[in-house]
Amino acid sequence: MSENKEYITYSEEKGSVNISEEVVAVIAATAATEVDGVAGLYPAHGRDIAELLGKKSLSRGVKIRIEDKKITAEVYIMAEMGSAVSDVGTAVQEAVATAIESSTGLTIEAVNIHICGIALHREK
Secondary structure, eight states, X not given: OOTTOOEEEEEETTEEEEEEHHHHHHHHHHHHHTSTTEEEEXXXXXXXXXXXXXXXXXXXXXXXXXXXXXXXXXXXXXXXXXXXXXHHHHHHHHHHHHHHHHHHOOEEEEEEEEEEEEEOOOOO
């Protein structure tokens, strides 16, 4: 279908449904950024170069692995200053797992959170 992208395929009577790993990554990224205490996503390795070239991705900061219809998500975040980092990490794990499972119907093997930094509040 596309170069080097893995798809999850559901075969049904009238045809098949293919879900790209990029779609799953966008679902995870959206869920992560909606959690209180998350300042934003941190670019996962290799994706920040694409952004320098003008190719922005909604899934920046998320890596997805799909094996045997089980998903492992690696989520790289920046926490807000003053938030309890372990609580933020746990909340992101729960939000991402719930969002992916409810959107795709697949099983989550693991959601690994990488807190890459703390964002300071800036006064306007």
